[in-house]
Amino acid sequence: MVQSMTGFASAQGADAHAAWAWEIRSVNGKGVDVRLRLPDWIEGLEPDVRAAFQGRIARGSVTVSLKVTTKEGSGAATLDPEALDAVLDAMARIEAEAMARGISLAPSTAAEIVGLRGMLTSGQEAPDTATLREAVMADLPPLVEAFVAMRAEEGAAIAALLDAQLAEIAALVETARAAAIAREGEQRERLRQQLERVTQNADGADPDRVAQELALIVVKSDITEEIDRLTAHVDAARRLLAEDGPVGRKLDFLMQEFNREANTLCSKAGSAPLTEAGLGLKTVIDRMREQVQNVE
Incomplete structure (x- = not known):
């Protein structure tokens, strides 16, 4: 049975902590070339994704993409005391040096200080990557089947x-x-x-x-x-x-x-x-x- 080298398939999924979207595209190629675009913070994805395509395609340039977005948690943001101490110490040194040189600085507000990077930490817990990896990989086999069926x-x-x-x-x-x-x-x-x-x-x-x-x-x-x-x-x-x-x-x-x-x-x-x-x-x-x- 003749197979085309061009094809496309996509799928979306979600759990309590994250949402994800798979996409597979292929175009003509002299041999087999599977290119992966996967989140590097989820360990162990690449070998399993490549294994899912072994024996399923003989020619074509295939691009497999996975985008994962973590959901915002309900935990309230809190002030990081270590970051606050570091910022206030730095501000004190800057003001003292400015006064010694006769330079007048405008006073800083609390809102400006809180808005600095690293001042607030989220109360959201990081998702369990092992559980997340298992969830996203469960969507791949039927997606590969749909991709092969389209070809x-x-x-x-x-x-x-x-x-x-x-x-x-x-x-x-x-x-x-x-x-x-x-x-x-x-x-x-x-x-x-x-x-x-x-x-x-x-x-x-x-x-x-x-x-x-x-x-x-x-x-x-x-x-x-x-x-x-x-x-x-x-x-x-x-x-x-x-x-x-x-x-x-x-x-x-x-x-x-x-x-x-x-x-x-x-x-x-x-x-x-x-x-x-x-x-x-x-x-x-x-x-x-x-x-x-x-x-x-």
């Missing part, structure tokens, strides 16, 4: 597009085959005329050599191999789409082969219908290659 859903949609594009390619290959057959009569007549001109204007030319050159022209314009290879590539791509497991790299390589054969066919066309079929092939192959870039 599978997008993969199914991509597979349907690829299958339709393969049908277009197969139809264009048959059109090219028919155009090549129709071209044979015209090509034979053109070669006959060329041979007649050569033999009439090449006194002393080696007939065998002339025949060899004309045979070479015929071989170079033959597209039988390109038609056969394109047909084989269509069959190979359909088999890959039916496989379980990652097939993106194989499909990407196959798209290069598709493009190579289409280019060769265009270069050998020699007729408007065949050229049109070749250009049509290149257009569909380009569209298909864009979709393949999203396949895991």
Whole structure:
């Protein structure tokens, strides 16, 4: 089953002490790259989060984010006596030094002193990080399942597009085959005329050599191999789409082969219908290659 490399999932949770939000995003990547953005004050998160993704994705750049916000407690704020003593001692030294230098300072108010950083301490108790870690991690497995399910859903949609594009390619290959057959009569007549001109204007030319050159022209314009290879590539791509497991790299390589054969066919066309079929092939192959870039 085809899997997409792009996906998204999110979840929120809360308990008596904190609220949290998980988010998983993934985009295309050459290999597996799981990037974590986790609170560093909750110990033991990273190894467990990475373990949750092992065996679930084969390709893609995945970013996992967890934001945790602690709730405000009901405890009243209290004045820190040590911080107060330090501030008052500092103020006394500053005022004494100012008076010695003849500098007059404006009096400080209690509100200004209380507003200084560290003067008040919250009555809120710090949450138990072990309990919090267990709570937030309980939300991760179903979130990973939802993330994988979304990648599978997008993969199914991509597979349907690829299958339709393969049908277009197969139809264009048959059109090219028919155009090549129709071209044979015209090509034979053109070669006959060329041979007649050569033999009439090449006194002393080696007939065998002339025949060899004309045979070479015929071989170079033959597209039988390109038609056969394109047909084989269509069959190979359909088999890959039916496989379980990652097939993106194989499909990407196959798209290069598709493009190579289409280019060769265009270069050998020699007729408007065949050229049109070749250009049509290149257009569909380009569209298909864009979709393949999203396949895991």
